[in-house]
Amino acid sequence: MEEQRLNMVSQLQSRKILESKMIIEAMKKVPRHLFVPLNMKNRAYEDNPLQIDCGQTISAPHMNAMMCEYLQIEKGQKILEIGTGSGYHCALLAEIVGNKGKIYSIERVPRLAKKASKVLRVLNYDNIEIITGDGSCGHQIEAPYDRILVTAASPQIPEILIQQLSENGGIMCIPTGKQRWIQDLLVIKRHEHSIEKKCVSKVIFVPLIGKFGFKE
Numbered sequence: 464m465e466e467q468r469l470n471m472v473s474q475l476q477s478r479k480i481l482e483s484k485m486i487i488e489a490m491k492k493v494p495r496h497l498f499v500p501l502n503m504k505n506r507a508y509e510d511n512p513l514q515i516d517c518g519q520t521i522s523a524p525h526m527n528a529m530m531c532e533y534l535q536i537e538k539g540q541k542i543l544e545i546g547t548g549s550g551y552h553c554a555l556l557a558e559i560v561g562n563k564g565k566i567y568s569i570e571r572v573p574r575l576a577k578k579a580s581k582v583l584r585v586l587n588y589d590n591i592e593i594i595t596g597d598g599s600c601g602h603q604i605e606a607p608y609d610r611i612l613v614t615a616a617s618p619q620i621p622e623i624l625i626q627q628l629s630e631n632g633g634i635m636c637i638p639t640g641k642q643r644w645i646q647d648l649l650v651i652k653r654h655e656h657s658i659e660k661k662c663v664s665k666v667i668f669v670p671l672i673g674k675f676g677f678k679e
């Protein structure tokens with residue numbers, strides 16, 4: 464599996480999707496095949512999204528890489544991820560921030576949160592906290608966050624998430640748009656007195672379901 468993983472990374476590098484050393488190292492290290500269902504193990508290093516459990520998906524590796532690049536993550540940062548899913552992207556974030564950083568990751572489906580927690584525990588990640596709940600409201604108790612990564616599409620940018628982003632250059636990456644349609648991947652940067660917003664790509668994500676997302 465290691466050979467396949469290194470091959471996946473070098474493909475992403477040659478496509479210029481993956482450029483930062485810290486992200487390259489993280490993608491070389493995290494065993495993606497442990498985050499997909501057993502019957503998908505042999506497809507874990509293809510550059511495709513895969514079905515996990517409960518009708519949800521693990522994003523394609525290029526999407527994991529792109530979102531990490533857009534977030535410009537630094538060591539020691541505190542990150543909120545919304546949509547834990549398999550836990551794979553969360554493990555990448557944890558590798559990138561290192562042991563002085565911290566990842567809070569929220570998943571609305573209890574079964575997925577439990578499964579992801581188990582894999583992450585087996586892999587000894589002690590800088591991750593998985594929370595079961597509605598991530599469209601964020602996680603006020605630990606705010607502000609240096610970075611917020613939303614891995615499900617929201618009808619609009621939830622204002623409550625902007626409020627939980629550090630006003631000292633905090634960056635959020637979030638897909639927005641209609642359900643089951645091509646959406647905009649937005650990168651939002653918060654400064655003390657202003658917000659910068661940029662659409663960086665067209666994407667298709669599963670819906671963010673919750674109070675400030677889509678209704679169930």
Ligand code: SAM
Nearest residue numbers: 521546548549551552570571598599671672673
């Ligand atoms: N980052 C994940 C990974 O590495 O496997 C992929 C996430 S998947 C594309 C989107 C996830 O968002 C699903 O697991 C879904 O249950 C979750 N989700 C949808 N609405 C949510 C909400 N309001 N709060 C938390 N999670 C939510």
